[in-house]
Amino acid sequence: MPDTTALRIAHLLVGLPVEILGRTRSGRVMRRPTPPRVYDPKGGRPPKHGGEFVLGDPATWGEERAVTVTDTRLYGQATARAWDRLHPRLTRRAAWLDHVGPLPIIEGTVIRLSVEHLPSDGVNKPVWLWWSRTGATEADVDRCWQAFLRRFDIEHTFRMLKQTLGWTRPRLRDSAAAGRWTWLIITAHTELRLARPLATDLRRPWEKPAPPYKLTPARVRREFRNLRTTTGSPAGAPKATRPGPGRPPGSKNRRPAPRHDVGRVLVGSEPHQRPGEHDSPRDLDPDLPARAPHHSGITGVRGTSDGTLNNKLTASPTRAPMADRVAREHGR
Structure with missing residues (x-):
């Protein structure tokens, strides 16, 4: 799942025995824990986020929490490196658009997985994962990236x-x-x-x-x-039967099937109302300006504020019907 969705789910399921593991893009910038508060003579608000952890810049990574090396059959030697207590700087977009109150700080473990080669000889790029727990051990790191690789089997299932x-x-x-x-x-x-x-x-x-x-x-x-x-069955032998007569031909269905609302809700928490077949945008919103009348054969005509046509525009000849056009092409 996208990293923003994983963070949102981890925030909503806080306090439950649930762990969230998701892939994050390689251009993400994480933040370290907030440093201890030190007295500043200049005053001001203490920092909310620590230093940057740029996934694409190894100079900002620092020391790892855990490092594991595993020999695999398809990928060769797989190396997993984990850093503890990293969080992104959230913004009020996407999954956090309707969040009420200040945006939370969701700390987790960032795992970088690199392999020697791919089975399909494709472009070998590292995979970055975000885990909702902190204090990961080497066994936890191996379990996370191996569980992530199993998701391909789940998709095939x-x-x-x-x-x-x-x-x-x-x-x-x-x-x-x-x-x-x-x-x-x-x-x-x-x-x-x-x-x-x-x-x-x-x-x-x-x-x-x-x-x-x-x-x-x-x-x-x-x-x-x-x-x-060749195997037994607890069920009995099927009995011979015939299908029912059904509804007589030509009769109306007086017991229509019930419709179940799918529960579509707009961004503003308002239920979605499907417009009618002949409803125009002006019927839905009376404040819209009037639209210029349609004139056949006139290109680029625009209406003015007083409802008249702009005389500076030129009119093109009316298009011939399809039958006349075909007749001219065949010399008739």
């Missing part, structure tokens, strides 16, 4: 739930039905995971062979129809 299992395929009108359908999809995904040791790899011609313990849920689903015939 959501894609599999949508494309393979049809999570978003039905057009449900009730929020309770959508929740039940989501739990059914989660149950089906769990069954595919549990059936992995029993499935045979039915791979496509372009796919590489995979051992049974590494089969993806999509591959297990191809073999699931064969597993279903």
